[in-house]
Amino acid sequence: MGVLTGRTALVTGASRGIGRGIAERLGRDGARVAVHYGRNEAAAKETVAAIEAAGGSAFALGVELGLPGDAEALWEEFDRHTDGLDILVNNAAIGASHPIEEIDEEEYDRLFAVNVKAPLFLVKHGMPRLRDGGRVINISSGLARTAAMPHNMVYAMTKAALDVLTRDLSKVLGPQGITVNSVAPGLTTTDNTAEFLSTEAGRAMAEEISALGRVGAVDDIADVVAFLASDESRWVTGSWVDATGGSLT
């Protein structure tokens, strides 16, 4: 029996990267996991297979986020598999790195639609399913609170907005014993960062800014999320958990 046995978790963007690591960890802890994906069904099925191979239970759920009606479509699909939710992890997001001269409206709107609007409406439409004592965990970024890095401005703005959602939602859901927290990774090895971290300079920079002298791994983040998903985190809500390996200090 794991600490999450009997609970159901939904992890958005669990086909790859940090989301996959979180889904696998929550599955090992006993939760039944809805493995959400956008376009990569094969990868989501691999996540499901990995959870099942470790003795857990999971199903895949594909809905493109960032489009009108995305949240309702996701819950409709979710309801075909199960009823009721205990843990919602808003992990799916997209990035962008440009100077302001190169940011156009279409890209700005897309970033906010996927990284901010989708989590908000997933919570709004998911609330009737979220059981008392549940958990909402939003995956933010150290970039929301680091010293200014203007190339990442719009992405960082979306994460700062997500952190406000965390703060305010903790008051809305608190009366039901539901906690809401942000987890902020620093540079973590995933498809997203592979190119940057494969260069000598990129890797050295990431190692240097961390107080612990290394680049973050997916499991470093998944373990923090597992704590916030567990009963042991019951008195932590509305918080911003720095999971950057000391990159902001």
Ligand code: NDP
């Ligand atoms: P990846 O790019 O490796 O994976 C992103 C995941 O999100 C995939 O499963 C992808 O699904 C899904 N996704 C992306 N866009 C959409 C969409 N429009 N609709 C549905 N699903 C979508 O990301 P990471 O694992 O690197 O990042 C995960 C989270 O951690 C993000 O919130 C990110 O901002 C945050 N973060 C990451 C850091 C890092 O260094 N990696 C640092 C700080 C924060 P599919 O492939 O199926 O389309």
